[in-house]
Amino acid sequence: MEPIRKESLSDIIEHQLETMILKGELKPGQRVNELELANKLQVSRSPVREACLKLMGKGLIQAFPNRGSFIASLEVAEAVEIYQIRIELEGLAARLAARLQPSTDSLNNILEEMRKQVTAQDVQAYFRLNREFHLLIASLSGNETLKSLHVNLFNRLSLFQLKTLAQPQGLQTSMREHTILAQAIGAGQEETAAQAARSHVQSSLNRLQTVLGISAKK
Known part of the structure; x- marks a missing residue:
């Protein structure tokens, strides 16, 4: 890994750490030692x-009172x-x-950026945009409780989602599914949008089960 020269770019460090987590260099359950990471990246703490x-x-990353911070760990069954x-x-x-038929300009703007990352095969950048895309849909629903639940559940699955996106054709498949979903919402097609969203998440679950070598429940 190349050392980071600019101390103020915490976003670059964030992306570096994401990559280390995805590649397994930082393993689930491993304690996060900020000083050690700072020395490795040649930046301040x-x-x-x-x-x-x-x-x-x-x-x-998960933080626990009186214990410190650790790379997130989640059992497969719970995921x-x-x-x-x-x-x-x-x-x-x-x-x-879809029922509220909001402007989908923001969704389409995110989709355009996602397409660029598919071309670049940048899983981390795509993942960040993917999170933004789904959070925006939750916001467009107009239901604050749903939005809060979405953020909690999405965050807990972060590592598993990165694994599915990193698989061959993972980005391309995800991109197609997001495009269909955005089009249905923009057209105000409630049932089509709901089915597209469910199918998208089911597809992600199926890919995860394939990656982990576990069977889908009938």
Whole structure:
């Protein structure tokens, strides 16, 4: 890994740490040692701390009182359960958003940026935009409780979602599904939007089960 020369760019450090987590260089359950990371990246501790706080917000790092911070760890069975909840939650969010028929300019702008990352095969950048896309749909639903639930569940699945996107054709498949979903919301097609959202999350779950070598429940 190339050392980072600019101490103020905590976002670059954040992306570096995301990559280390995805590649398994920082393993689930491993204690986060900010000083050690700062020395490795050749920066001061402050931007590393800022980057770690951002990753906590994404669910990639977990903090525990009197214990410290650790790379997020989630049992596979629990991840599958959360995906199953998200299938219905994302479907509801898409249905409500389509019912309100909001302007989808912001969704389309995110999609355009996502396409660029598919071309560049930048999984981390795509993942960040993917998170923004789904959060926007939750916001467009007009349901604040749903939005809060969405953020919590999405963050807890961050590492697993990165794994599915990193698989061959993962970005391309995800891009197609997002495009269909955005079009349905923009057209005010409630049932189509709901089904597209459910199918998208189910597809992600299916890819995860394939990656982990586990069978889907009938």
